[in-house]
Amino acid sequence: MKVKNIAAIFLILLSIWILLNNQFQIEVMIIGVILSFVISIIMGSRITVFNELKFSFKSVFYTIWYLFVFLAELVKSNLDVARRVLTPSLPINPGIIKTKTVLKSKMGRMILANSITLTPGTLTVDIEDDILYIHCIDVCCEDIDKATAAIVDKFEKILVKIYG
Amino acid sequence: MVKNSLIFIVLIGFAVLLADLFVGFNGNTDLNTLANHYAVSGPEEVGSANLVTAVVITYRGVDTLGEVTILFLAAAIVSFLLKVEAGASLNRKLRSTSEILDTASRILVPVIFLFGxxxxxxxxxxPGGGFQGGAIIASGLVLMLLAQPAKEVGHKLITLVESISGISFVLIGVAGVLFAAGFLDNKLLSLGKFGTIFSAGVIPIIYIFVGLKVGAELSGIITNLHENQNEA
Amino acid sequence: MINLIIAIVIGVLILIMAIIAVHHKNIVVGIIAAGVVSLFASILYLLLAAPDVAMTEAAIGSGLSTIIFFYVLNKIKRQNG
Amino acid sequence: MENLNLEIITLITGVILVLIGIWGLLTQKNLIKIVIGFTLFDTGIHIIMVSIGYVKNRTAPIIDQSVNINDVGNSVVDPIPQALVLTAIVIGLGVTALMLTYVLKMYQKRKSLEINNYNDLKW
Amino acid sequence: MGNILEIIGAVLVLLGSVFLFLGALGLVRMPDLYNRIQAGTKASTLGTFLTLFGLLLIIPEWWGKLVLLMTFILITNPVSSHVLARAAHYIKIPLTDKTVADLLNKEKTTYKVNEEIKNE
Amino acid sequence: MVNTLLFISAIIILLAILLTLYRFIKGPTAPDRLVAFDVMTVSSLALIGLIAKFSSRIIYLDVAIVYGLLSFLGVIIVSRYFERGL
Structure with a gap:
């Protein structure tokens, strides 16, 4: 279990090193491998969030799919907010509501909360076990189940497949 | 009233002084002699693509040594003034961190260290070098402390890293006197191929030590302040 | 040309922020404004072709010095009860 | 419009920033505000130094593919002020930390941040 | 071909800057802090993202650092706005009069205030 | 063509920064000003990208990375200070 965690950190750091350097000389790569290895060994005992990653074809596919869904929602949300800002009467109906999530993994919950923050008129104010408190620019419903269906579900059903 | 006018006089004095220095300054169109020498012969003499690094480490290396010493003194005085009793770890009421910040910091801290x-x-x-890298590493430590305030940071480790890198910095300088042209001379190692990562003689090694030293000093200041936050 | 426009706007911003930093009665706002001054100064350094200095200013002027200010302010607030 | 160079604009900004910093140092009564004034003064001086080293229409003194290596003397700006400012900024941080620590110590002694309450040496 | 990519990239940059402008406008027009955070973060994230993506199309050789910057922004920006909103709610920054619901405030009993932090 | 569009974008970004300055000056509470700070720095990140394009130096993007990192850290520090979590 621990090996997987360290390997995940190692791979992420190595890919960041390659992106930073943008060149593939052999000595650059050797330094990158050594550095990533050392950092992942030192930090690996503390950073356990990568344990939840699954390395499989399915999860990679769903990650890419998630990225597309998310970018589409991002654009949609911005158009929505832009419409509200440009309307002279400022049509807003704000409030803080509760929703639920079934995700258990920390990583998945962080991605979920970040996605909610970036999508149509919603902002995660607090997270407490499986309850997410969300500030909506346009409150649809105060009932917890309806709100969950409206806001959380579209991301959650993909994230469940990646992080289980 | 008298005091206010005094302040105005001081301000006007400064303004006149600065204006007098810069009146007629209309921008440079060429480098002066010294800068031209550094720019033209710097790449061959030192082998460093970043001329600022060449000036900081080689041409004005002793300045850097003094600068690191000043920073060391500042950090030492801060830790002397903020001395806390041993074993008095975190005992104060804090609001718990948000889970999202915690997870994000766990992902970001290794990335920040790698970037530093x-x-x-x-x-x-x-662009960059020891000072910037050290500051970035200290910032990573700050993010760690902000997300997980109960974290213990080893003072011994910080002191150890700091003294080892400081001593190595000076020893490399002395080795320059013994085996090359002078103090902190970078031709201790061969200059290598210009523009690759193993080039410019000992400059990367010196910068690694400077970076570790600056990072350790700034981290020392930060951890001292962090542990001094307990009530009264 | 565009560099000139950017420099003028950023310069004016820096001066306004500096006046806020000195004269605002809330110290927290003053410290944030000082951080903004540092951040925009680093854009000026970039325009002046000094990326090394820009990086140092961004890392130290806005990040670490803000942190130190807030730690000290927090300790003072704690001692006040 | 011909006289309006990039370095002149930044120079003026730096000078006014220095003056604002001194104004803050002299007029403010709060110790932390005084330290803020000092940092502004610091930044202003750094901006002045870097703008003096700027040379018109030239690029950063870092040689890579976009700088002709055979004509470095005619394509880069002055590296020396930048190197000096680099160390000055780090020293400025050390000095700021030291000043703030003294502020903290003074507050612990007297429970006051007002400079008027510290008149032990007044004659 | 390269020319068309460049023009698409420039248009994307323009679109990004327009989004940044709209975000700033929202920041000015919105009535309370939370709505300002909403308008500000979303628009600035997408605006910066589009600007960098347009630059990526204009100068494809810079892909490494631009991709890194884009990922970085997508991770950090929502986290900072979340932390800010949480702190603001904790110190009771008022919501606007138009607010229809504040379920977080109702449940103060379950809300962990000044909880002694646990050692890990 | 491309350069003209980029010039216009840079000017729009500057206008956006000036608008956030209005919120910084006016914003009734300190957290409002902090939001303005956040939006301001993220907008300047895009501006730095454009400056790098105008000077055609990739090395300027390193500064942008540091800048993004530090603006994030600044917002978190001040927020933690507000909620007494420092």
Missing amino acids: IYVFINGHLS
Whole structure:
């Protein structure tokens, strides 16, 4: 279990090193491998969030799919907010509501909360076990189940497949 | 009233002084002699693509040594003034961190450390160097402390890293006297191929030590302040 | 040309922020404004072709010095009860 | 419009920033505000130094593919002020930390941040 | 071909800057802090993202650092706005009069205030 | 063509920064000003990208990375200070 965690950190750091350097000389790569290895060994005992990653074809596919869904929602949300800002009467109906999530993994919950923050008129104010408190620019419903269906579900059903 | 006019006089004095210095300054169109020498012969003499690094480490290396010493003194005085009793770890009421911040910090801290190390290893090729890299590493430590305040940071480790890198910095300088042209001379190692990561003689090694030293000093200041926050 | 426009706007911003930093009665706002001054100064350094200095200013002027200010302010607030 | 160079604009900004910093140092009564004034003064001086080193229409003194290596003397700006400012900024941080620590110590002694309450040496 | 990519990239940059402008406008027009955070973060994230993506199309050789910057922004920006909103709610920054619901405030009993932090 | 569009974008970004300055000056509470700070720095990140394009130096993007990192850290520090979590 621990090996997987360290390997995940190692791979992420190595890919960041390659992106930073943008060149593939052999000595650059050797330094990158050594550095990533050392950092992942030192930090690996503390950073356990990568344990939840699954390395499989399915999860990679769903990650890419998630990225597309998310970018589409991002654009949609911005158009929505832009419409509200440009309307002279400022049509807003704000409030803080509760929703639920079934995700258990920390990583998945962080991605979920970040996605909610970036999508149509919603902002995660607090997270407490499986309850997410969300500030909506346009409150649809105060009932917890309806709100969950409206806001959380579209991301959650993909994230469940990646992080289980 | 008298005091206010006094302040105005001081301000006007400064304004006149500065204006007098810069009146008629209309921008440079060419480098002066010294800068021209550094720019033209710097790449061959030192082998560093980043001329600022060449000036900081080689041409004005002793300045850097003094600068690091000043920073060391500042950090030492801060830790002396903020001395806390041993074993008095965190005992104060804090609001718990948000879970999202906690997870994000766990992902970001290794990335920040890697970026800091990238900055000072590539100090002779791209902008940055020991000072910036050290500051970035200290910032990573700050993010760690903000997200997990109960974390213990080893003072011994910080002191150890700091003294080892300081001593190594000076020893490399002395080795320059013994085996090359002078103190902190970078031709201790061969200059290598210009523009690659193993080039510019000992500059990358010196910058690694400077980076570790600056990072350790700034981290020392930060951890001292962090542990001094307990009530009364 | 565009560099000139950017420099003028950023310069004016820096001066306004500096006046806020000195004269605002809330110290927290003053410290944030000082951080903004540092951040925009680093854009000026970039325009002046000094990326090394820009990086140092961004890392130290806005990040670490803000942190130190807030730690000290927090300790003072704690002692006040 | 011909006289309006990039370095002149930044120079003026730096000078006014220095003056604002001194104004803050002299007029403010709060110790932390005084330290803020000091940092502004610091930044202003750094901006002045870097703008003096700027040379018209030239690029950063870092040689890569976009700088002709055979004509470095005619394509880069002055590296010396930048190197000096680099160390000055780090020293400025050390000095700021030291000043703030003294502020903290003074507050612990007297429970006051007002400079008027510290008149032990007044004659 | 390269020319068309460049023009698409420039248009994307323009679109990004327009989004940044709209975000700033929202920041000015919105009535309370939370709505300002909403308008500000979303628009600035997408605006910066689009600007960098347009630059990526204009100068494809810079892909490494631009991709890194884009990922970085997508991770950090929502986290900072979340932390800010949480702190603001904790110190009771008022919501606007138009607010229809504040379920977080109702449940103060379950809300962990000044909880002694646990050692890990 | 491309350069003209980029010039216009840079000017729009500057206008956006000036608008956030209005919120910084006016914003009734300190957290409002902090939001303005956040939006301001993220907008300047895009501006730095454009400056790098105008000077055609990739090395300027390193500064942008540091800038993004530090603006994030600044917002978190001040927020933690507000909620007494420092």
